[in-house]
Every structure is written in structure tokens, then in C-alpha cells.
């Protein structure tokens with residue numbers, strides 16, 4: 032297994048093919064005694080939004096874990112064309128309701144990768160956190176406990192934590208699941224804005240509207256890549272019905 036980093040990368044220099052942020056070649060990964068992803072050959076385009084789609088248990092979160100660097104591939108190669116570590120926004124349900132953290136402390140934790148855990152934040156860190164919280168419309172929630180805000184507000188706090196890491200690669204695990212249409216639309220608009228700002232966004236999702244509005248799509252089924260390309264071509268009603276057909 033190899034993880035490679037390209038030292039010079041220009042998203043617009045596409046002479047040798049389309050620009051990618053991550054390329055997977057024959058990549059396999061899983062958990063001790065449980066192989067999940069099998070021989071994936073895929074590209075995550077740079078400066079675009081990519082949706083990871085597939086039925087429950089197809090390996091979307093596992094693939095995000097590999098892209099985030101928390102799950103090591105067991106075979107194959109992962110080429111990264113970026114310099115900065117990715118920012119990973121976990122599933123909202125994976126973050127305990129009872130964590131004794133305010134919304135602001137949650138966002139500030141995003142600076143730990145830069146500053147170190149529990150270290151005093153600099154004026155620059157605090158200004159970055161302020162501006163991200165403003166941008167996500169959660170500034171007035173700063174002193175509230177994370178477990179006491181709504182699902183959509185908590186999701187925005189977690190995305191803010193991801194943005195506070197100032198990475199050029201944002202990985203999100205089901206950021207809109209369980210949210211009402213207004214909260215979903217707000218997050219979708221934010222992710223589109225981030226791409227315009229120069230961030231490569233990858234989200235695992237069951238939200239077909241979110242997946243269809245992405246620039247690219249990877250379809251997983253039982254840990255194998257069964258489709259890769261534009262969501263409009265891959266996520267037709269027939270293909271979606273086939274994908275979620277009970278076996």
C-alpha cells in the first residue's frame with residue numbers, strides 16, 4: 032500500500048488529463064477481519080463537489096475514513112495532489128449529545144490541528160473562528176451547549192469546526208441527513224460556495240437532491256465502485272431504483 036503526495040499541483044494544468052485532488056488505484060481497505068472496500072480505481076476531482084452514494088453498508092463512511100487518513104488502505108495506492116491534511120466532518124449522530132461543549136468550543140476545536148489540543152488560541156485563531164461562525168449563521172449560538180441546539184444548528188457547528196481547519200479538502204459524512212428542507216438547502220448552498228472559494232468537497236449522502244447537485248459522483252455497492260461520473264448520468268430514477276433494490 033502506498034500513500035503519495037504530489038509536490039506541485041495546478042488544478043488548471045490539465046494537459047495530462049483532468050485535474051484530481053485524490054486518485055485511488057486498486058485501493059482496498061476495511062477493519063480488522065472485515066474487508067470492506069475492494070480494488071477501487073477512482074478520482075476525486077479538484078475544486079469540485081463529489082457525492083459518495085450507495086446503499087447502507089456499501090462502504091461510503093469507510094471510504095471517507097480512508098480519504099481522511101484515519102483508515103489505512105490494505106492494498107493499492109492513494110495519490111493526494113494537496114499539501115494540507117483534509118478536514119473531516121463526522122456524522123452528526125456520531126458526536127455525543129452529552130458532550131459538555133459549547134457551540135463555540137466545538138468550532139474552536141477545529142484549530143487544534145494548527146495550534147495543538149487545549150492550547151491557548153491566538154488572536155488570529157479567534158478571528159478565524161468568529162468569521163466562520165458568522166458565515167454559518169451560528170454566531171448567536173456561541174455560548175449554547177452543543178447538545179441543546181437543533182440538528183441543523185449542530186450540523187452547522189460541525190461544518191464550522193471543519194472549516195476552522197482551513198483545509199482545501201472538506202470531507203463530510205451525511206451532512207444533510209435528518210434535516211428539514213430549509214436546513215438542507217442552506218448546507219447545500221454553503222458547500223457550493225466553498226467550492227467557489229477553492230475547497231474540494233466530498234460528501235457521503237443518502238440525499239439524492241444533494242447528490243444530483245454535486246459536480247461528480249462515485250457510486251458504491253458492497254464495497255465496489257459501480258459508477259463514477261456526472262450525477263445526472265448516474266443517478267437516473269432507474270439506476271437509483273436498481274441500486275436500492277433489496278437483494
Ligand SMILES: Nc1ncnc2c1ncn2[C@@H]1O[C@H](COP(=O)(O)OP(=O)(O)OP(=O)(O)O)[C@@H](O)[C@H]1O
Pocket residue numbers: 062063065067085086087088089090091092093094235
Ligand atoms: N468500526 C467498524 N468495525 C468493523 N466493521 C465496520 C466498522 N464500521 C463499519 N463497518 C462495516 O463496514 C461496512 C461498510 O460500512 P460503512 O459505514 O462504510 O457503510 P456506509 O455506506 O457508510 O453505510 P451507511 O449508509 O449505513 O452509513 C459495513 O458492513 C459495516 O458493518
